[in-house]
Amino acid sequence: MTVGIVGLGYVGLPLAVAFARAGERVIALDVDGQKVAAVGAGESYIEDVSSEELRGVLGQIRATSRYADLAQAQSIIVCVPTPLTANREPDLGPLTSSARALAQVLQPGQLVVLESTTYPGTTRERLVPLLEESGLRVGESLNVAFSPERVDPGRTDYTLQNTPKVIGGMTDECAERARELYSRVCDKLVLVGTPEAAELTKLLENIFRSVNIALVNELAMLAERMGIDIWEVVDAASTKPYGFMRFEPGPGMGGHCLPVDPFYLTWRAREFHMSTEFIELAGKINQQMPVHCVERIERALNDALKPVRGSKILILGASYKGGVGDIRESPALRIMELLAERGAVLSYHDEFVPALPELGLEHVPLEPAASEADAVVLVTAHPGIDYRALATQSALFVDLRGVTRGVDVANLVRL
Ligand SMILES: NC(=O)c1ccc[n+]([C@@H]2O[C@H](COP(=O)([O-])OP(=O)(O)OC[C@H]3O[C@@H](n4cnc5c(N)ncnc54)[C@H](O)[C@@H]3O)[C@@H](O)[C@H]2O)c1
Numbered sequence: 069m070t071v072g073i074v075g076l077g078y079v080g081l082p083l084a085v086a087f088a089r090a091g092e093r094v095i096a097l098d099v100d101g102q103k104v105a106a107v108g109a110g111e112s113y114i115e116d117v118s119s120e121e122l123r124g125v126l127g128q129i130r131a132t133s134r135y136a137d138l139a140q141a142q143s144i145i146v147c148v149p150t151p152l153t154a155n156r157e158p159d160l161g162p163l164t165s166s167a168r169a170l171a172q173v174l175q176p177g178q179l180v181v182l183e184s185t186t187y188p189g190t191t192r193e194r195l196v197p198l199l200e201e202s203g204l205r206v207g208e209s210l211n212v213a214f215s216p217e218r219v220d221p222g223r224t225d226y227t228l229q230n231t232p233k234v235i236g237g238m239t240d241e242c243a244e245r246a247r248e249l250y251s252r253v254c255d256k257l258v259l260v261g262t263p264e265a266a267e268l269t270k271l272l273e274n275i276f277r278s279v280n281i282a283l284v285n286e287l288a289m290l291a292e293r294m295g296i297d298i299w300e301v302v303d304a305a306s307t308k309p310y311g312f313m314r315f316e317p318g319p320g321m322g323g324h325c326l327p328v329d330p331f332y333l334t335w336r337a338r339e340f341h342m343s344t345e346f347i348e349l350a351g352k353i354n355q356q357m358p359v360h361c362v363e364r365i366e367r368a369l370n371d372a373l374k375p376v377r378g379s380k381i382l383i384l385g386a387s388y389k390g391g392v393g394d395i396r397e398s399p400a401l402r403i404m405e406l407l408a409e410r411g412a413v414l415s416y417h418d419e420f421v422p423a424l425p426e427l428g429l430e431h432v433p434l435e436p437a438a439s440e441a442d443a444v445v446l447v448t449a450h451p452g453i454d455y456r457a458l459a460t461q462s463a464l465f466v467d468l469r470g471v472t473r474g475v476d477v478a479n480l481v482r483l
Contacts, residue, residue, distance in 0.1 A: 070095060071249070072141035074166055076103050076131075078324070078394070079183055079217045080147035081114045081122075086228050086253040088125035095141055096131045107131035115392050115420075116221055135169040143179040143249045144170065146195075147217065150184045151328060158187060158332050160194060167198035174202040179211040179245045181235075182263075185270050185329045187336035190214075191263035196238065206238050213237040213246035214263035216270030221323075222391040232256040236266030274329045275347055280315040281326070282350035285357050288317035288483055292364075299470040299482065317483055319447050319468040320357035320399030322388025327354070327397040358402035361483065365407065365445055365466050368481040372464055374442055377411030382432075382441040384455075385448025386418040393420030400447040401427070415441075420450060438462060446471065 069092045073084040076098040084096040084107075098104050106113055108131040110123035122129075130137070138144055148162040163184060170180065180199060182191050191214040196206050204210040215235045220226065233254045237243025247257050260266050284302065291298040298317055306314040321327050330347040337344045366376050388398035395401060400416075404427055408414055415432045416424070423430045434453070438444050443464040446455055449471050459465040459472045459480050467482045 069093070069143070069249075069252070070141045072097060072138040072144035073147065074098075074138070074144060074170070075147035075149070075162075075184075076100075076107055077147065077149065078114055078116070078221055079219060080145075081107070081112065082116050082219065082228060083145060083147065083183075083217075083253075084129055085117050085122060085125055088128035090252045092128065092252060094129045095137050096129050097133065097135065097138060098131075099133060101133055104131045104133045116219070135173050138170065139173045139175050141178065143181065143245070145181045145183055146170075147183045149324070150186050150332070151324075152331055156331050157335050160186070160190070163190070164194065164198060167195050168201070171199055171202040174199060174204055174210065176204060176209040178204075179213070179242070179249060181213045181215050181246050181249070183215055183217045185216060185274070185325065185332070186267060187271070187332040188264040188267040189336065190267060191236075192238065207241070211237070211239075211242040211245045212263075213242045214266045215246055215250065216266060218270075218273070221394060222389065228253055230255055232258050234258045234260060234266050234269050236260045236263040238263060268333075271329060271333045274325050275333065275350075277315070278321065278326045278330050278354065279346050279350040280313070281318070281321060282353040284315045284317045285320075286353050289360060292483070297473070297482070299473040302470075303473070316470060318357070318399075319361045319403060319483070321354045322396065322398040322400075323394060324396050327351070358399045358406065361399075361403055361447075361466075361468050362406040362410075364468075364481065364483065365403075365443060366410070368464055368466055369443055372442070375411075376407060379412055379442040380440060381407055381412045381414055382437045382444045383414065383416040384418070384444060384446045384453070385450055386416050386421040386424060386431075387448055387450075390449045391420075391451055393418075395421055395424070398448070403445070403447060404429075418448070418450065434458075 071087045071092050072095045073080045074097050076096055084094045088094045096107055110126050112119045112122045148166045151159045153159045206212050218231050233250050235246045243259050288298040305312055334344045334347050386400045387393050387395050415437050417434050418431050444462040445466040447468055449469045455471045456475050460477050465480050
């Protein structure tokens with residue numbers, strides 16, 4: 069089988085490698101010439117795929133930027149970005165331009181699966197009409213399905229293979245074709261009746277996380293006022309064997325999914341005269357967290373008789389989560405911006421993020437920056453650093469991730 073993958077980012081590249089490893093031929097397409105060149109040269113730019121792994125299957129992968137090459141594929145999986153516009157409305161630009169380009173090259177009998185996260189109705193109302201400009205008809209000469217990606221970057225226990233994959237086809241035959249396709253790389257497939265059900269499933273999963281993170285963040289702010297250690301509370305509540313699921317407070321939500329995807333549903337809900345209150349409230353609380361964290365840092369410095377202006381502050385971790393270099397929507401950036409506005413002398417340590425040009429900063433080695441800093445602020449806990457030791461050695465250590473819980477020293481402040 070030949071599988072076409074459109075969009076070689078965090079979702080598309082691992083998928084291309086998975087199909088290639090399963091012995092399929094892969095046509096890997098991106099409009100970004102640098103990515104096409106990198107894939108062609110066996111150089112991975114995604115942490116979840118090592119260059120060795122990519123090179124091991126390069127014989128199976130043909131990287132291209134020409135949509136015409138997809139005519140040879142039996143199945144085409146679309147993994148293009150679905151961001152928000154400046155007004156926080158869905159930006160389906162990449163999706164529609166990809167669908168228009170596909171319509172020029174589609175062949176009878178092909179299957180097109182959309183994996184990009186989006187609002188319910190996108191596949192049927194936006195993707196299908198554009199694909200049908202090819203002259204092919206869904207259910208007759210073309211199959212179309214939606215199957216959300218569930219990848220959690222940096223995670224190794226749950227992979228594409230052992231994470232059940234949800235599929236919603238435009239027709240039963242479409243769903244069956246998609247099931248057959250994904251059974252080559254996934255152990256368990258979950259078929260739902262429509263693409264809309266599959267689209268909403270993905271949003272439910274993301275909204276569930278966003279709302280629960282907001283809940284525990286709100287409690288963290290309250291616990292701080294009450295003088296209660298929120299981490300002790302979360303640890304204790306997590307001992308309940310049923311009816312509770314652990315979520316951790318933190319400096320705010322980052323990454324491409326949680327700060328963005330729920331607003332696709334908010335936007336769509338307006339057409340149905342509904343306002344999605346949980347989503348809005350969770351967004352509001354989570355967006356407030358970097359501001360709260362900066363106030364916490366400011367107060368901690370104040371207690372040490374130091375103003376933020378002129379203080380040397382070392383930020384640990386600029387990406388949005390440990391073990392990855394993705395800085396999209398990272399709360400660390402917002403925290404650094406706010407501290408810079410207040411006149412802090414900033415530096416950051418993050419081996420996954422070599423430079424932050426917009427802030428005019430480059431990654432610095434941990435030492436001597438940590439010993440020279442007036443405050444060391446742990447925003448994102450990458451593996452390989454002894455934070456607990458660092459917390460006791462620093463002039464002031466602000467832990468926004470709870471990794472120092474149990475440590476009780478005067479210079480340590482925890483969210
Ligand atoms: N990153 C994640 O962890 C994750 C998880 C689940 C779902 N998703 C969803 O998957 C989709 C893709 O996310 P991602 O993180 O891989 O994005 P990404 O930005 O890493 O990659 C998308 C790729 O698509 C390419 N592209 C843009 N327009 C194109 C076009 N018209 N034709 C061909 N290629 C085009 C871009 O150049 C880019 O390389 C999004 O809808 C996202 O919400 C992402």
